[in-house]
Amino acid sequence: MSANPALPLIPLPDAKAGDLARLVDGLDSASLWWLSGYAAGLASQHTTVARAVSTALAKEPVAALRLTVVYGSQTGNARRLAEQFALKAETAGLQVRLLRADAYPTRELKSERLLVVVVSTQGDGEPPDDARGFVDFVLGKRAPELKELKFGVLGLGDSSYPQFCEIGRVLDARLAELGATRLLDRADADVDFDTVAKPWSERALQSVRDQVKSQTPLATVTPLRPAAAAGWSREKPFAADVIANQRITARASDKDIRHIELSLEGSGLAYEPGDALGLWPRNPPALVDAVVALLKLDPNAPVRIDETTQPLRLWLSEQRELTRLSRPLIAQHAALAGSAELNRLLSPDHSAQLQKLIADYQVVDLLRAYPAAWSADELVAALRPLTPRLYSIASSQKVVGEEAHLTVAHVAYDAFGSAHWGAASHYLASQGEAGRVPVFIEHNERFRLPRDASRDVIMIGPGTGVAPFRGFVQDRAASGANGRNWLFFGNPHFRSDFLYQLEWQDALKRGQLARLDLAFSRDQSDKLYVQQRIREQGAELYRWIEDGAHLYVCGDATRMAKDVHAALIEVAVTHGGKSLDDATAYVSQLQQQGRYARDVY
Amino acid sequence: MSAAASPVEKIKADSRYLRGTLQESLADAVTGSLREEDQTLIKYHGSYQQDDRDLREERRQQKLEPDYSFMIRTRTPGGIATAAQWLKLDAIATRFANGSLRVTTRQAFQFHGVIKRELKPTMAAINASLIDTIAACGDVNRNVLSAANPLLSSVHATVHAQAKALSEYFLPKTRAYYEIWLDEERVAGSDAHEPEHEPIYGTTYLPRKFKTAFAVPPVNDVDIFANDLGFIAIVEHDTVVGYNVTVGGGFGATHGDPTTYPRLADVIGFVTPEQVIAVAEGVITTQRDWGNRAERKRSRLKYTIDDRGLDHFKAEVERRAGFALAPARAFVFDHNGDRFGWIAGEDGRWHLTLRIEAGRIVDRGERRLLSGLRAIAQIHDGDFRLTPNQNLIVANVPVAQRAAIDALVAEYGLDLYRSASPLRLNALACVALPTCSLAMAEAERYLPDLVTKLEARLAAHDLADADIHLRISGCPNGCSRPYLGEIALVGKAPGRYNLMLGADHRGQRLNRLHKENIAEPEILDTVDALLARYAGERGRDERFGDFLVRAGLVAAKPGIPLEVRT
Numbered sequence A: 001m002s003a004n005p006a007l008p009l010i011p012l013p014d015a016k017a018g019d020l021a022r023l024v025d026g027l028d029s030a031s032l033w034w035l036s037g038y039a040a041g042l043a044s045q046h047t048t049v050a051r052a053v054s055t056a057l058a059k060e061p062v063a064a065l066r067l068t069v070v071y072g073s074q075t076g077n078a079r080r081l082a083e084q085f086a087l088k089a090e091t092a093g094l095q096v097r098l099l100r101a102d103a104y105p106t107r108e109l110k111s112e113r114l115l116v117v118v119v120s121t122q123g124d125g126e127p128p129d130d131a132r133g134f135v136d137f138v139l140g141k142r143a144p145e146l147k148e149l150k151f152g153v154l155g156l157g158d159s160s161y162p163q164f165c166e167i168g169r170v171l172d173a174r175l176a177e178l179g180a181t182r183l184l185d186r187a188d189a190d191v192d193f194d195t196v197a198k199p200w201s202e203r204a205l206q207s208v209r210d211q212v213k214s215q216t217p218l219a220t221v222t223p224l225r226p227a228a229a230a231g232w233s234r235e236k237p238f239a240a241d242v243i244a245n246q247r248i249t250a251r252a253s254d255k256d257i258r259h260i261e262l263s264l265e266g267s268g269l270a271y272e273p274g275d276a277l278g279l280w281p282r283n284p285p286a287l288v289d290a291v292v293a294l295l296k297l298d299p300n301a302p303v304r305i306d307e308t309t310q311p312l313r314l315w316l317s318e319q320r321e322l323t324r325l326s327r328p329l330i331a332q333h334a335a336l337a338g339s340a341e342l343n344r345l346l347s348p349d350h351s352a353q354l355q356k357l358i359a360d361y362q363v364v365d366l367l368r369a370y371p372a373a374w375s376a377d378e379l380v381a382a383l384r385p386l387t388p389r390l391y392s393i394a395s396s397q398k399v400v401g402e403e404a405h406l407t408v409a410h411v412a413y414d415a416f417g418s419a420h421w422g423a424a425s426h427y428l429a430s431q432g433e434a435g436r437v438p439v440f441i442e443h444n445e446r447f448r449l450p451r452d453a454s455r456d457v458i459m460i461g462p463g464t465g466v467a468p469f470r471g472f473v474q475d476r477a478a479s480g481a482n483g484r485n486w487l488f489f490g491n492p493h494f495r496s497d498f499l500y501q502l503e504w505q506d507a508l509k510r511g512q513l514a515r516l517d518l519a520f521s522r523d524q525s526d527k528l529y530v531q532q533r534i535r536e537q538g539a540e541l542y543r544w545i546e547d548g549a550h551l552y553v554c555g556d557a558t559r560m561a562k563d564v565h566a567a568l569i570e571v572a573v574t575h576g577g578k579s580l581d582d583a584t585a586y587v588s589q590l591q592q593q594g595r596y597a598r599d600v601y
Numbered sequence B: 001m002s003a004a005a006s007p008v009e010k011i012k013a014d015s016r017y018l019r020g021t022l023q024e025s026l027a028d029a030v031t032g033s034l035r036e037e038d039q040t041l042i043k044y045h046g047s048y049q050q051d052d053r054d055l056r057e058e059r060r061q062q063k064l065e066p067d068y069s070f071m072i073r074t075r076t077p078g079g080i081a082t083a084a085q086w087l088k089l090d091a092i093a094t095r096f097a098n099g100s101l102r103v104t105t106r107q108a109f110q111f112h113g114v115i116k117r118e119l120k121p122t123m124a125a126i127n128a129s130l131i132d133t134i135a136a137c138g139d140v141n142r143n144v145l146s147a148a149n150p151l152l153s154s155v156h157a158t159v160h161a162q163a164k165a166l167s168e169y170f171l172p173k174t175r176a177y178y179e180i181w182l183d184e185e186r187v188a189g190s191d192a193h194e195p196e197h198e199p200i201y202g203t204t205y206l207p208r209k210f211k212t213a214f215a216v217p218p219v220n221d222v223d224i225f226a227n228d229l230g231f232i233a234i235v236e237h238d239t240v241v242g243y244n245v246t247v248g249g250g251f252g253a254t255h256g257d258p259t260t261y262p263r264l265a266d267v268i269g270f271v272t273p274e275q276v277i278a279v280a281e282g283v284i285t286t287q288r289d290w291g292n293r294a295e296r297k298r299s300r301l302k303y304t305i306d307d308r309g310l311d312h313f314k315a316e317v318e319r320r321a322g323f324a325l326a327p328a329r330a331f332v333f334d335h336n337g338d339r340f341g342w343i344a345g346e347d348g349r350w351h352l353t354l355r356i357e358a359g360r361i362v363d364r365g366e367r368r369l370l371s372g373l374r375a376i377a378q379i380h381d382g383d384f385r386l387t388p389n390q391n392l393i394v395a396n397v398p399v400a401q402r403a404a405i406d407a408l409v410a411e412y413g414l415d416l417y418r419s420a421s422p423l424r425l426n427a428l429a430c431v432a433l434p435t436c437s438l439a440m441a442e443a444e445r446y447l448p449d450l451v452t453k454l455e456a457r458l459a460a461h462d463l464a465d466a467d468i469h470l471r472i473s474g475c476p477n478g479c480s481r482p483y484l485g486e487i488a489l490v491g492k493a494p495g496r497y498n499l500m501l502g503a504d505h506r507g508q509r510l511n512r513l514h515k516e517n518i519a520e521p522e523i524l525d526t527v528d529a530l531l532a533r534y535a536g537e538r539g540r541d542e543r544f545g546d547f548l549v550r551a552g553l554v555a556a557k558p559g560i561p562l563e564v565r566t
């Protein structure tokens, strides 16, 4: 999504207009907001305006020592960190351009001087969708020599994945290989990324400044981002009333999926279909008690970390992960428990077993299986800070106003002889009448309905992946978009797991859905999934795509998204008469064009 | 078609002989239901769309459509199935339906809970058992009843053959059933109205359902007078010399609508066996042409007769039949229940009548009826007979087999007939909730519990073995023929019923509304008080219903004379 070309350029002299057009081209809305803030900042200091603007809009080659910050982000963390960094640099008087990786004009790479990359890792070791093109280019044969370039890479990841921060790692290595020199060493940030990102940003900024001679501040920036406007953020979540918590799978179902409605009334929070809602969970009280009891600790014992001192129970229920295991914790626990077995798992050649342990065990299971004596302070220090969970928003404000709806699979299962829960989904599922939960909006510019309302959209969302598409269809119906909507949905059973069945039936009657193709995996002897329906409908599907349809996939990342991707390529082969390579290129091109977006988890 | 014609008439007319858009409806994967018109048409194929009413509200909140499923009813004239067929039906009930077989008050089997996706294989499987479901429902001649009491085997056989012949004669001729369920090749041009046609029914079939029964006195197990058309076998020297013809029976009524009412049939004369089909055709075609097609509530034959006059109607039937009916012969019914336990037929073969509470054959706790009957069917070389009282006869058992069958009966808890009180043995209850879309109150599910409570009251008055006929219907449609119950409950709202009293036990006198819209405590107390009177004042062998009328406790309706002499 590039900047709106219909930008009113009238007040500017033609020459400048051209420059401005070039400058804003390819900037995403975040950058544009920032830029407008920047300009506002300049405007507020007449003295420096002339100089500032002239440098800010200087002609190619762009001012020798302009810092370029590129981010690749799926769920907004890397983006947010990149924005913060760019802002800091800007306030420090540096000349900065902030670009989402897919907006970065790769031909300019060879002339870059200062580059900071903030990128997360997705899939298993894959780039975020918005960075695919950028990463391909840098890793590819066509990547230029970069002798002049000084760079820094901040990788984001989750240490519970085998390929921890893979993309940050390979980019960092490759840039060096191309002859560029590091401003500072790469950092790998785990899900509690701030702890790593903050100090790294400090150091990065410092070494960038050292590179830049002139240190005279140019302008200060008035941030104007919409989320900021609302005053609520990830760090400062809004307490939303839970106005509905309704199970939407039938009695007979073995899944417990909830339709959750939250009130954003008075928060000023605004979202677009495709955005996600961030939720700060609390761990299940029963689980907190179990851990405390197991370790024979005093729940009220004050524990101090940095400046904060509070009772152990509070740390465990509101600030530490108890349901997700991480490698570092296992390592510390292994030492403490002196468990040879655990230590073996930690050795490189056992990573598979370790992954299995991380997937199957929660903290309490580890503590039970390998007893060790933790002190309250050690424990809190060792546990990862609790991180918010994201949920695709399942509604459109055009229809629900100051509400946000979610479709949440309640993670609740028995393992090792005790009940287990997912922190956030259980927290939501347990909300009653007067429930309130801390939330924030996580914008997702990569997952947007086509601006052109006459475009068709194809939505592939099995399971809870259907959530954003409820929002899409609501939105397109409300705005009277004339493009057709085609939904692929799947789940185990027609009778018990047909999420929002009544609403889809109604949408079909009203023509708000043109097609609905269903795959209920366990209603027949052999399993059947959406990707099979995609193949069956291949001819029609390909026709839609050729006619300009936008494709969206949401839901399970581990298997569904991959299988659907493969099915799409297959469709391009069978019905587009393409070779496998061309078909693959065709599909990833759709991705580059933003016509094939994924929101998978 | 007259402007006033009911919507159903248009659906029939436009249906291309009952095809409608059933194929398309079945193919629609987004819903478990059929298109509205097809919901009407599928009845003619023997099935009703239903949903689990226990789950309706819950599923609405879950944003799920109702839990749609289908009831399938067989066309089994006289309710006879071979052991081999039994095993097939049992397999279907287990594989496709809700694990139960339901014996109906019209000698048919019902499957419940078949989902749309499996409807076609189920219908095909039923057909493969050489039983069909054509015209088991819909505005046609339904499953034909025939006295189940096999005491006089040869007579029973004759009458059953007659019933079967009549059932087949009046079957719709359309191939729709074969095309939709059995993939029969479509006959050329049959989506135009020719060449195929319905010689008797025409494109709009009958105005309403039509029911026919054959009775063999002295047992009126079929409740002959509840049928649109009835034939009472007249037996001389062990042979059927002919039948008395009855017309205009029917029970459906609507609460608070006096223009609708239960009605007992009139005896209009006597015909020889050869004349049966002709007179039936006279009655059916007259109803076809005279029946009310505007208002379904008043379209049954009983209203046609009351609106046009019995004599006028009879004359028209005779005109169409081409002969005059002979005067009715004498006949006597002494009861309308079943005789339980073993009975020897005149041919020396044995018949075991088992009590099936509310007709539901299912495994429940100690009583594993479905499994037990499966076990019996595996060793049984005779056949099974469904009674109009929702019971089951293991028929034509050679004496040598009795012991083996008794053993299975005991093993699987099929022996309710041995222990149950007369009240429990003879009670009837319709299906009602959760499957029946018209139910206003519980019936089948409530029966066992209610009987237990009434048994306590009976015992208190020393009436434990009083043979009193109790019937419960979940709504005034009267599927358990409640208007012929000595004590009857007709559903009005959840937990609330109209209490009806004073029918005889021969199916010849309707009961009367005694108390309207009352709940269990009042029902029990009201009945209790009357039982007290009965215990003290009844005459020798005097039945409860008869007593209530004699004692003036309920105002009897004029019924069929107890003995019809000529």
Ligand code: SRM
Pocket: B048, B050, B071, B073, B103, B104, B105, B106, B107, B108, B109, B110, B136, B142, B143, B209, B211, B223, B226, B249, B250, B251, B252, B253, B300, B359, B429, B430, B431, B432, B435, B436, B437, B438, B477, B478, B479, B480, B481
């Ligand atoms: C299964 C059965 C009751 C039972 O417990 O055995 C039954 C069950 C139903 N009857 Fe009946 N009727 C059954 C015998 C009767 C009888 C008794 C009889 O025929 O001896 C009557 C009273 C006699 C009569 O027809 O007047 C009867 C009068 C009705 C009526 C009222 C007809 C009328 O004239 O108003 C309806 C409703 C209707 O047709 O509109 C009805 C409708 C129904 C339906 C199909 C409800 C509906 O239309 O959606 C019930 C299905 C419930 C379920 O879930 O299975 N059923 N129904 C009987 C099946 C008979 C068969 O095998 O064909």
Ligand SMILES: Cc1cc2nc3c(=O)[nH]c(=O)nc-3n(C[C@H](O)[C@H](O)[C@H](O)COP(=O)(O)OP(=O)(O)OC[C@H]3O[C@@H](n4cnc5c(N)ncnc54)[C@H](O)[C@@H]3O)c2cc1C
Pocket: A075, A276, A281, A323, A324, A325, A358, A359, A360, A361, A362, A389, A390, A391, A392, A393, A407, A408, A409, A410, A411, A412, A413, A421, A422, A423, A424, A425, A426, A464, A465, A467, A599, A600, A601
């Ligand atoms: C962009 C994005 C959008 C999302 N949208 C949605 C959405 O619309 N709806 C939705 O429901 N989720 C959505 N998710 C997933 C959601 O964010 C959470 O990851 C999910 O709800 C689980 O979080 P939790 O806190 O309940 O469980 P956690 O506490 O995070 O995890 C529970 C623990 O149990 C394990 N576990 C989880 N499930 C099972 C299981 N079935 N059997 C055994 N072990 C298990 C896990 O490995 C983990 O160790 C989305 C995620 C992302 C990134």
Ligand SMILES: Cc1cc2nc3c(=O)[nH]c(=O)nc-3n(C[C@H](O)[C@H](O)[C@H](O)COP(=O)(O)O)c2cc1C
Pocket: A072, A073, A074, A075, A076, A077, A078, A079, A119, A120, A121, A122, A123, A124, A125, A126, A128, A156, A157, A158, A159, A161, A162, A163, A164, A165, A166, A190, A191, A193, A557, A558, A600, A601
């Ligand atoms: C579906 C999915 C797959 C992921 N795979 C990996 C992975 O293979 N390696 C890793 O280090 N992190 C992985 N992560 C964790 C993310 O990189 C981490 O959440 C990061 O904070 C996301 O940053 P972003 O919001 O900028 O995309 C994965 C996350 C998701 C939702």
Ligand code: SF4
Pocket: B430, B431, B432, B433, B436, B437, B438, B439, B440, B443, B473, B474, B475, B476, B477, B478, B479, B480
């Ligand atoms: S009497 Fe009413 S409730 Fe009972 S089965 Fe018939 S229609 Fe249903």
